[in-house]
Amino acid sequence: MSRASLGNRRWTHAAVCALSALAVAAVARAEDVQTVELNGRSWTLPPGFQIELVAGPPLVDRPVTADFDEQGRLYVAESSGSNDRVEQQLAERPHRILRLEDVDGDGRFDARTIFADGMMLPEGTLWYDGSLYVAAPPSIWRLTDTNGDGVADHREEWFQGGTLTGCANDLHGPYLGRDGWIYWCKGAFAEQNYARPGRALVTRAAHIFRARPDAPRDPATGGIDSSAIEPVMTGGMDNPVDVVVTPEGERIFTTTFLVHPGGGQRDGLIHAILGGVYGKTHGVLDGHRRTGDVMPVLAHLGPAAPCGLAIIESDRLGADFPRSLLTCCFNMRKVTRHVLRAEAAGLAATTEDFLSSPDVDFHPTDVLEDADGSLLIVDTGGWYKLCCPTSQFWKPDVLGGIYRVRRADAPQPADIWRDPRGLAIDWQAATPATLAAVLDDPRPAVVERSLRQLARTGVDSVPALEAALQAESATRRRNAVWGLTRIADPQARRAVRAALADADSSVRQAALNSISLWRDADAAEVLPNMLEGDSAQTRLAVEAIGRIKDRQLAEAVLAVADQADSRPLEHAVIHALQELGDIDVLERAFVDASWKQQRAAALALDALRSESLDPLRIAGWLEAPQPELRETASWLLARHPEWGDALGTVFEERLLRAAPESVESLTAHLATFAERPVIQNLLARVLEDSASPAAARVAAADAMRRAHPRELSAPWPRAIAAAIGAGDDALLAAALRTAGALPDDAGRSDLDAALRFVADDPARPAPVRLQAFAALSGRPPLAPDLLPVAMQALAHDQPVADRAAALAALARARLSSDQLIALADAFQSVGPLEAARLLDLYAGAADEAVGTALVGALSDSPALAALRVDALERVLAEQTPPIRERGAQLALRINADLVRQRAQLEALLPRLDEGDLRRGFAVFHSTRAACATCHQLGYVGGDVGPDLSRIGKIRTERDLLEAVLFPSASFVRSYEPVIVQLSSGLVETGVLRDESATHIELAKNAQDTLRIDRADIEELRPGAVSIMPSGFGQQLTEQDLLDLVVFLKSLE
Structure with missing residues (x-):
């Protein structure tokens, strides 16, 4: 337009x-x-x-x-x-x-x-x-x-x-x-x-x-x-x-x-x-x-x-x-x-x-x-x-x-285009008939000015516009409908209704839009005649019926569902049924109609009176031959956790015979219903029973984890403990993930004993031991032999998952002063992703020996540049003045390094032709950079940071290099950091992944997502620090940076 x-x-x-x-x-x-x-x-x-x-x-x-x-x-x-x-x-x-x-x-x-x-x-x-x-x-x-x-x-x-x-x-x-x-x-x-x-x-x-x-x-x-x-x-x-x-x-x-x-x-x-x-x-x-x-x-x-x-x-x-x-x-x-x-x-x-x-x-x-x-x-x-x-x-x-x-090669314009706005027209003297006659003028500005003037003239324009509906030109007839639509008068409504019989579909569609806008009840008689096939006309007629709210037409609208193969028409039917609100028609159709009408009725009832829906009937659609019914059942079940009690038997049967391709959706449904005691007992029973299929036990554990329970279900700890001791690696991995997601409630003694057994077993792989320890409740002491295991796993050349497990275990532990002193050596080998979180472990430590070890280790750490000055000051706040003074010297070095990195940026930009795309691909996926941990390429990678699949098309080489070296300088929309002040006094930071009226989901880093109830939030405010760490200017070589930027720029 x-x-x-x-x-x-x-x-x-x-x-x-x-x-x-x-x-x-x-x-x-x-x-x-x-x-x-x-x-x-x-x-x-x-x-x-x-x-x-x-x-x-x-x-x-x-x-x-x-x-x-x-x-x-x-x-x-x-x-x-x-x-x-x-x-x-x-x-x-x-x-x-x-x-x-x-x-x-x-x-x-x-x-x-x-x-x-x-x-x-x-x-x-x-x-x-x-x-x-x-x-x-x-x-x-x-x-x-x-x-x-x-x-x-x-x-x-x-x-x-x-x-x-x-x-x-x-x-x-x-x-x-x-x-x-x-x-x-x-x-x-x-x-x-x-x-x-x-x-x-x-x-x-x-x-x-x-x-x-x-x-x-x-x-x-x-x-x-x-x-x-x-x-x-x-x-x-x-x-x-x-x-x-x-x-x-x-x-x-x-x-x-x-x-x-x-x-x-x-x-x-x-x-x-x-x-x-x-x-x-x-x-x-x-x-x-x-x-x-x-x-x-x-x-x-x-x-x-x-x-x-x-x-x-x-x-x-x-x-x-x-x-x-x-x-x-x-x-x-x-x-x-x-x-x-x-x-x-x-x-x-x-x-x-x-x-x-x-x-x-x-x-x-x-x-x-x-x-x-x-x-x-x-x-x-x-x-x-x-x-x-x-x-x-x-x-x-x-x-x-x-x-x-x-x-540049347009032909010489006709005379009419030498006055494209129609300034030569005497607009003040123009009558409605004169204005209506130019509604098919090729000059859009003339048409629009005519429409506006006709609208200002009001009801006196209706006869001229009504006459224009008989013109040979479909454009003039369609614009006459729009002119009538702008006039708030019953005569204009009557004229528009006549346009429903126009031979041109675009005129009829304009008329239907007009009738819908004005909720013209006098059109109700003719609208059912407009319901022809899966077309825009049918959609608009259904929409108009819904806005008119004539319940006598509810069955006619419902019948359109049988010809709705496109999402737009399907939506229009369901939306109109919701607008009409005829519960009796919908309840009858839900139990006795074609599958398309049943589906439409169910979706309309879900918005109007969901208690009219039979959960067992909906669950039965999960095995229907029509994919649309299966998808609708899955969607409705996810919206109704209160149906869990009625569906226990159905889901137990489905869980025990689940095909691999249905496990994911089944797990999601079980997680939705996991607040219901029937489903809680079902999950525990299947997980604990060694006779249950292995896939069913893994699905039960995953459903427990995804349920995010506020309070621990009584039978779950015992069931998870049984799974941990079952001797199946896949089940053990699922059980450990679930144990780590459960709240620290009472009643976990059996579970904590099973976790401690795994954590203390030197024959187990290091990541398994660390993950088991991190899942323990409370703040347990860290076994002496587990500290070197964690420190080795923290090294920047170890897999990202291993580093995350080590940090989670250390964050869970009640570390002694001797352990904190020993742990300081890890700053020599950690990368930017782990340095800041490792520093957080020292918060509140007042022991001077611990402070001495910490600042000494940081002074030689390659990851020093990844730390924030305010974070360092907060960690050393309880230390003695000499330690805080050494910390201040480290802060000066961090700030100086920012200046050095800015100079490094300017020096690297002219050298980008030295970068190599293939080497950059390797850097992207290396354990040192670990870019794929947070960022997607195509459909592979993490989703904590922005998708980089087409980043090269929208960012310059300078932008890309700045983003690597200075991640907190600016934030991509929807990835801004936030600070969450909890009523308990704790403070959490991260990126909002989702939020609802009851809770938020906060991504703290590549591995950890925290679900926080809104009732526990005292304040939610913008943050200033990216969850992507600084320090890559030191962690990566200059050649690495050149290669990485060339690779990122190639992603178009």
Whole structure:
């Protein structure tokens, strides 16, 4: 959609480029693409296109988003370059809105006005009805120039979100839909409250919201009343950004973290179907109505950080461009094109690069179609560092600009395109009939201006729009439907209903969207006739029936389940059944209908009255021939731990005869139900019984471990002890893992005796002994012969799992002063991954001999640089002044080493051609670097740190080397460290893996994940130290670092 018709603007976080003189680029053609040189920067774009800089410094320095008014003036949100904490930016409001004008008509902007200063960080711009709407968290502002001097003299807080998180991603937008409603995006994690009719919406999830521009106001706040705000979609993704709408009314948006990162996937595009739940599964989705698992992704883009999004309206870029999407990928320094196609009841997309640059300072944040069909691409500059790991450096001096891309080989435009905005039209004198006659004008800006003027005219426009529904042009008829949708009058509703009989499917789909939006009950009679196959029309008709809430149509909706082969239609059916709320129809269908109707009824009942579901019947679906039923059963069982008592016999039978391929899902179900006594006894019985199949015993142990019990089930310790002594290595490994996860409750005497027996057995492998000791309860003393075993396992050349077992054992032990003195020697052989955790073992030690041994060992340790000065000071706080003074000298060395590493970075960068990809692969997987312990490549590796499958495409060599040497300089979104202050006085640090209303999961390191009940948390605050250790500059050789960076850069 053109900016005139969607009228929006957006942003997401990026860092960005230096621009120079205004110039049209010269072209060097290749076979499929061409290389364009402009201002010392190379560009790749399709043959026949050209690029020019149309606004740069000093006219605009750091543009973020932009939108046009009817006269062609461009309103640009501009950052001041501040990276101060968002609370400070909110207080100081250092950003502004510029209005740029092309005075001489050459396509380049040459004049500006400061339309509004004193703004909070602007994250979207929409020109609508004489005002500029700007998302500046926590609010959306409406800025109006009432006297025509080019400066907004009236400011109104149109929407108050009420939250402002550390990355300020609480709000993006707003955007104007074809229906005339204003849409905006909420980021995840901050809780907001909306007084929705029927039930309040209290949500921490991500959303697209919408409201009418003239929505009623809350007299207490002055902003729009929250009861007038509708959620369009709900998500577990971090950061939905930009929204566009197709001519038929389908909503598409860009977002980050729509899946848990892995296999090169992270961000992308989503087709937002009403009521859908999208994005990664996360605790923020708890409490929201579901129709099954999360909805599908339209296009995966990897770690692209997609932001600005446009849908092309005109054919000025080529006959195949209308309805194509263009997405700004600021991490990947490119703009991608997505060609949409209908696929059953939803959409599919083919993705290709449209424009890109290898320049590390090119990061586009916005794209819009100008009225003449050319594109404007906004580049924000290098100022942004807040929540952005693209570079560790703040570069406010690297300024941005705005580029124009157009076809160089386009034919001479027809006369009509010499006035692309229709400025020659006498808009004040235009009648509704005149305006309706241009609703199929090829100029998108003319069409949108006509629609807005028709809407302002109101009911007097209905006859002209009704007449336009009889036009030969399907485009005019479809736009007439959208014009009627913007008019709040029964006559407009009646006219739209007539469009349901239109011969063109796009007109019918627009009409169905309109009927759904307005909940037009008078359409209920005809809607059942629209239910034809697995199609967008059927989906929209079902959606409309659900919003109308006519229960007489519940059985008709349920019958559509039999023809629903696509997830979009399946979702629409279940969501409509939930909206209709006819429990009697659903309960009957659950027990006596086709399998598809049973499934739909079960998922609808789960949201409305889950007590109507029979757990035994659901569990029976686990062995159904239809994979959809098996998946639904698994999903429902995971949501209902209270069903455990009813399912004990069923799961015991399944456990004892489980096939290898079903063990994982079965274990997950048993863990879900493990709070129920019936399941607790079942797990203990199977694990303890030597006659049980070995696979069943291992599965029982794993289910106990994954259950995260707050209190120890009485029969479990005895059963685990029996498994430890069973003489089976696989069962022993599972039992030790489980023992280590259990709470230190009373009643563990048999289990601790079995663990101590293994830990004290010198014939056992060292990792097994250490793991057994770490699983003991309390703070047991460490046997003298086990200390050298642990110290040997700690060496940096030992397997990562062995090192983790040694640290876990030492952390569990009550170490004597003599043992701490002996252990200090381990600092000579440990690597960065273990050094900080080893230092923590000395916290609180006041023995001067221990302190002397510690500082002496650290003074010669290769891992000294991996330690934090504050951690060293905390550990030595109880020591004598001479020891603390030696510690202060070590702190000076640590700080000096940081300076040395910065110099090392600068010295290594020119030598990257000496790096070798194959050697870098070996370094990545070596025990010294152990990168694969925390990071995925493809689908292999850990997931505590960011997925690196495509890291080379979004990070420069400098970025990569900085990340290795200075891991705490900045953090990748969703991998920020946090500090958890517990009510017990303990403090835990790590990365939040998941959170719900009842608990959080904290990854402390590559091996340890801690589940913490919210009732035990006194404070949760951001941390400043990465769980990735420092010190790799000393642990790895310079050649290792060069090889590693070359390997990482190759990962595209």
